[in-house]
Amino acid sequence: MRVSGLTLVLVVMLVASGCTTVRGTSTGPDKPSSSRTQEPDAESPAEPAVRLDVAHQRGGPRVIAASRDPATDHGATLLRDGDRTRLWWCGRNRTGKRAGRAGTVILHASARDLDSRFTGSGGTKRGDKPGQKSGDKPRDKRGQNRSQQRDNAPRVVFSGGKGGFDAAYTCDPSVIKVGDVYYMYYTGTTGKPGASNAIGLATSKNGVRWRRANGGKAIVRPERPKRDGYGAGRPAVVYLDGWFYLLFTDSTASTAGSASKGGNRGQFLLRSGDAAFGKQVQALGERGFRPVSGTGAARTWSLTEGALDAPAGAAAADTADADLMWVDLLDAFAVAHATDTGTRLTFWDRSFSGHPYPSVTVRGDGTDGPGLVRAPTGHAPQSERDPCDAVPLDLVRATQGKPKRTGLRHIGADLVGAQGCADRADALRLLDGYAFPSPEHTMDLVVNGELVRVERRSVATILAPGGVLTRRPALPDLDVTARLNSGAPVLRSRHGQTGLLLDDGRLWPLRTPALAQRIARRNASDVRTVGDIAWGTYPVASVLG
Structure with a gap:
């Protein structure tokens, strides 16, 4: 389905070529995936089945975050983590008090909305007496006291390690969250004459307090020693199917070439099952991913050789400064590069052997990549408006101008036209947790690959963690697994477990006892207490809520 009638449409730069086959295929089976699988046809590339557009422009010139020296702010990485968007970037702290030995540090702030001001975490600060609240202190003209101003300021969360490879400089963070662990890949250097950059790794349980991994040593160093060169840095990381994918630049590699505006900036890709890339390392080469001895192995092929597929006359991309994202809706990777006119996204299939979609450009300039x-693992967030057809493309870039307009700003749009729910299995996967109107003027709720038809909209709203869509997506025929009719009984065990008994004869557990009470009220359901033997006789379905 091609979206039409949109009131706000960005100018789109589409590459004229179709699905361009580039190099080889991946070796070795990936771990089982919940995503669609596409086998690239290396001999007969075809036109893409869908045509992508960029629409729904958002963001603007307003600065959403800045350090004490906003002219130095750049290198943002963002995660949609729970109900907040978290932002890490590098800049300078003028006082140097929190920056340690390094002038360039990594900061953190968060916000509920991308167009809101990003602030640091709150809490009692030094200077507040025990039991004294910030509100007890004199306020300024904006109604804030000094402690509140410090609470709202971005927080320095990472700086140079004493005597380490990153003693003088920590920057270019790329943060992902796998399980309950945050991983931050970053660029560091000693600051010694002639020293090159290298890539380090730190881990955290909360994204604020970080601990260096790998004994504080770099996990990726330049391929070749080279004085006064940039070295290896600007990492971008995605976690997919048990692999950590690491995209980075290395100016010392023999294949770096001069493809980018800055010159001598090859873009390379490693993957490993180990977050620190200490084992199971594979490198992308001419024949796809192949095992290598380690992260310092010769870099045989630069990703930029196949990425610069823009038509003649298009703005040149700065391939040295890129970000990486897996787009589940497209079953493809997206590599984002800065151009003179905006941000170009180039799409790669799962094995990085070809381009399944033409590239697109999101308009909006900036001074960095x-x-x-x-999402936490480096995947594209799902669209709240249309999870079957749209991909949110929100990004942050540095901007410089008048003092009040210097810092980081939000640029956003939607990638539309994906037609991701044309297949039954894909529809059930992409719509998991969503409720939407049914053909019977009731509501449909997708739960773990099954479709439950819910009579009352208010009940479906309570049980849909993904949200409620205002219209029904274009879907193939989907069988109704069970019906949640008005008055469906709520069962409660003697141990406090609760569930709904639906017309398929199965017990659908409810996530919390409080949820059971809400459902009983909204659905006019009786709550019945059953014994252990009776409870155990019901076949158990997926958890609701």
């Missing part, structure tokens, strides 16, 4: 807003 883009930092994409991603």
Whole structure:
């Protein structure tokens, strides 16, 4: 389905070529994936089945975050984490008090909305007496006291390690969250004459307090020693199917070439099952991913050789400063590069052997590379408006101008036209947790690959963690697994477990006892207490809520 009638449409730069086959295929099976699988046809590339557009422009010139020296702010990475968007970037702290030995540090702030001001975490600060609240202190003209101003300021969360490879400089963070652990990949250097950059790794349980991994040593160093060169840095990381994918630049590699505006900036890709890339390392080469001895192995092929597929006359991309994202809706990777006119996204299939979709450009300039807003594992967030057809493309770039307009700003749009729910399995996967209107003027709720038809909209709203869509997506025929009719009984065990008994004869557990009470009220349901033997006789379905 091609979206039409949109009131706000961005100018789109589409590459004229179709699905361009580039190099080889991946070796070795990936771990089982919940995503669609596409086998690239290396001999007969075809036109893409869908045509993508960029629409729904958002963002603007307003600065959403800035350090004490906003002219130095750049290198943003963002995660949509729970109900907040978290932002890490590098800049300078003028006082140096929190920056340690390093002038360039990594800061953190968060906000509920991308167009809101990003602030640091709150809490009692030094200077507040025990039991004294910030509100007890004199306020300024804006109604804030000094402690509140410090609470709202971005927080320095990472700086140079004493005597380490990153003693003088920490920058270019790329943060993902796998399980309950945050991983931050970053660029560091000693600051010694002639020293090159290298890539380090730190881990955290909360994204604020970080601990260096790998004994504080770099996990990726330049391929070749080279004085006064940039070295290896600007990492971008995605976690997919058990692999950590690491995109980075290395100016010392023999294949770096001069493809980018800055010259001598090859873009390379490693993957490993180990977050620190200490084992199971594979490198992308001419024949796809192949095992290598380690992260310092010769870099045989630069990703930029296949990425610069823009038509003649298009703005040149700065391939040295890129971000990486997996787009589940497209079953493809997206590599974002800065151009003179905006941010170009180039799409790669799962094995990085070809381009399944033409590239697109999101208009909006900046002074650095883009930092994409991603889900915790580095995947694209799902669209709240249309999870079957749209992909949110929100990013942050540095901007410089008048003092009040210097810092980081939000640029956003939607990638539309994906037609991701044309297949039954894909529809059930992409719509998991969503409720939407049914053909019977009731509501449909997708739960773990099954469709439950819910009679009352208010009940479906309570049980849909993904949200409620205002219209029904274009879907193939989907069988109704069970019906949640008005008055469906709520069962409660003697141990406090609760569930709904639906017309398929199965017990659908409810996530919390409080949820059971809400459902009983909204659905006019009786709550019945059953014994252990009776409870155990019901076949158990998926958890609701």
